[in-house]
Amino acid sequence: MTDRPTAPAGFVPGADRSRPPSPGDLALPVAGRRLLTGADGGLPRIEDLPADVDWVPVGTLDGTPAWAAEVVDADALPGRWRGWRGLAAELPEPLATLAGRALAVVTWRRTHRWCGACRTELVDVPGETARRCPGCDLTVFVPLSVAVLVAITRPGRDGGPDELLLVRHAYGPTELWALVAGFVEAGESLEAAAHREVGEEVGLTIDRPAYVDSQPWAMSGPGTLLAGFTATVTGPDAEPVVDPRELTEARWFPVDALPAELPPAYSISRWLIDAVAV
Numbered sequence: 001m002t003d004r005p006t007a008p009a010g011f012v013p014g015a016d017r018s019r020p021p022s023p024g025d026l027a028l029p030v031a032g033r034r035l036l037t038g039a040d041g042g043l044p045r046i047e048d049l050p051a052d053v054d055w056v057p058v059g060t061l062d063g064t065p066a067w068a069a070e071v072v073d074a075d076a077l078p079g080r081w082r083g084w085r086g087l088a089a090e091l092p093e094p095l096a097t098l099a100g101r102a103l104a105v106v107t108w109r110r111t112h113r114w115c116g117a118c119r120t121e122l123v124d125v126p127g128e129t130a131r132r133c134p135g136c137d138l139t140v141f142v143p144l145s146v147a148v149l150v151a152i153t154r155p156g157r158d159g160g161p162d163e164l165l166l167v168r169h170a171y172g173p174t175e176l177w178a179l180v181a182g183f184v185e186a187g188e189s190l191e192a193a194a195h196r197e198v199g200e201e202v203g204l205t206i207d208r209p210a211y212v213d214s215q216p217w218a219m220s221g222p223g224t225l226l227a228g229f230t231a232t233v234t235g236p237d238a239e240p241v242v243d244p245r246e247l248t249e250a251r252w253f254p255v256d257a258l259p260a261e262l263p264p265a266y267s268i269s270r271w272l273i274d275a276v277a278v
């Protein structure tokens, strides 16, 4: 008996073009900001889609290659079209992560067709999720936009439970009680961004933020990555002062009496809230 290489489990991102798509490979058709799932809620196969689709490799799922493509005649295809929130909410992992990468790669290819330096049409770099300019050799990768989220707590009053700072944003799902969050600036560390965003949005000073987890988020651009932190405020009596351009409200809640309007279970915001609420 010879040892056979075992296929990697789960979703592994990649860009292997060494062979064309097979009929049984996974297919992720994208139209605009939506992705097609099968009638059974799973992913369709290459053989379920028209033969003239220009597939792009996005990785493997339990060893099976997965391909994504932008399709034009979306309404003619059988199945269900869903946006990122629906995909994240309804697809089990790692399908949701794979769907997010397909949305990101297809959106990136649509918005990075020409060289930004010399306007020549870009070509794919074999084996990589990258495009190169034949005119001036500029290489373009999927841009990652990193945002930090911070679950801020303070000790409870009079021996009561710790309190968590929740905020309501002035845009997006405004009814939710969420976390202070914002994009990292070029040249800034994740921790520095956390300190800055907390200062700007609620006027508080925090101790060194502790990294908890991260989540790719296909909602707000081709490559958004959310990094979640917990932190405690410096000075137990600190009260938030909201930046009205970003927030409508900010309030301390005892961790055993959080409001009902919390972010959905598939979001890192909720993971962080649940982590401090136990």
Ligand SMILES: [Zn+2]
Pocket (backbone or CB within 6 Å): 115, 116, 117, 118, 119, 120, 133, 134, 135, 136, 137, 138
């Ligand atoms: Zn160029």
